Amino acid sequence: MTVTESPSLLVAGIGEMVISSDPRAHLVAYGLGSCIALAVWDPRARVGGLAHFMLPSGPASPGSPVKFIDTGLDTFLDAVAAKGALLGRCSIKAAGAAAMLTVGGGLAIGKRNAESMSNALAARNLALVATSLGGNAGRTVQLEVGDGRFLIKSLSSVTEL
């Protein structure tokens, strides 16, 4: 299994989100460390969204709509719903939130990101069906809109979540 380039490759850069109803679209977030990617996919509407969150909380940032989980999650979920997805039947998965550095207290932002995401989803009566969180390895993630496959690529492996 490999992460392949799609004719419709949409990249969620740091603090950005991508949403598509094109069944050929592959939504990608590259090189996640402590950041956390949230993938939302509606199997009936065939709509998918991928957001590359940076931090647990902070003021809304127009240039980076999903920079913060607390102020960006609704923006992301609303945008996915506006594309035709019904959030209640969506498969929701998360990856990232690693601890890459151990010196200087470890900059333990990854752990806080994972906790914030779980809490923020629970507050909206939504739950993660699968996760690849924590550890100390970087991840590139890819959501394939046509079939909902969510791939996690590290330096040593590619796995489907």
Place this chain on the structure above:
Amino acid sequence: MTLTLSEAGQSVVAGTFGRAMKKAGEALGSMSGQVIEVQTPMLQRCSASDVLAMAGGPESIVLAVYVGITGSLQGHALLLFSPADAHRLAQILLAGLLGPGELPMKSTADPLAYDELELSALQEAGNVTISAFLNELGMHLHEPVQPTPPQVVIEMAGAVLDAVLLDLVSDADQVLAAKTTFSEGGRAIDGTLFVLPRADSLRVLLDALGAIGI
């Protein structure tokens, strides 16, 4: 925190960082016994995405030596190499310390597999290089600037840098990034040094350099 720097102020900071990065290159050259060329440093205020692009893109694989900066100036410093260049630099460093028969042999074709001695040598190279930068910068400040112990990470550049960037962008949209490239002409070893000061300690540095109000 946002500080507005005049063109003259920016020039003072860039000049100081340039001299410090030259010292860092000289320290790396002295340790490796090679002549290291230091590219004119780039100092710019930029977004997190820009920093990742400057490092070759979030998915490019790097060997990074990370050193935290503490004391009167706070922030992060990283020395990045491609995996192949890191191997070459490690061999040069170890050749100066060990006899020919003692050099670690590359046991696999995996470019991401490093001998423990290689990692130790690269960690020390990063430590010496970044410490030389901080020592030069510390001469302009009234209090010491201290490095944390170095850490070597072999990873996607985005994964290494995002931990650092997240620490910097919680209350700012942009970071001040200083970058230069070291080259060893004959063996083509390129390394990139990033220095990313925290916004809340930047004023101390700018004050000390007289870069505010000119």
